[in-house]
Amino acid sequence: MRGGGPSPGAGTKTKISEAQKGKSLSPETRAKISDSLGTQIYVYDTQGFPSERGCPGDPGGGSLVKIFTSGNKAAKDLNCYGMAIKKYAVSGPPGPRAVQTGKLFKGGWILSLSPKAK
Numbered sequence: 001m002r003g004g005g006p007s008p009g010a011g012t013k014t015k016i017s018e019a020q021k022g023k024s025l026s027p028e029t030r031a032k033i034s035d036s037l038g039t040q041i042y043v044y045d046t047q048g049f050p051s052e053r054g055c056p057g058d059p060g061g062g063s064l065v066k067i068f069t070s071g072n073k074a075a076k077d078l079n080c081y082g083m084a085i086k087k088y089a090v091s092g093p094p095g096p097r098a099v100q101t102g103k104l105f106k107g108g109w110i111l112s113l114s115p116k117a118k
Contacts, residue, residue: 038070041089043078044110062110074111089113 044062068074071089075082088105090112105111
């Protein structure tokens with residue numbers, strides 16, 4: 001249950017709806033709302049992560065290439081479907097696990113839902 005007061009009645013909802021007619025949000029406000037509701041996608045290269053062949057790699061791992069504010073924006077920029085982003089995005093910080101399991105996006109990128117620990 002949200003709040004502590006009574007829910008607005010039908011008459012109140014109609015008044016609110018009428019007051020909002022003709023009003024629109026600025027493009028900046030729409031962008032801020034979109035960014036706050038999206039799931040950030042972090043894109044890393046695989047340089048420095050241990051390879052499948054057992055190369056030790058750099059303990060620091062790959063470097064951050066780009067941060068997208070949503071999966072849809074990542075899909076648009078990376079020229080793929082949003083479902084592909086969801087499939088390849090690993091939960092938790094990126095690491096050797098993505099390289100070793102072969103879960104690389106387009107053969108060389110690690111998509112992560114979390115930033116890499118410093």
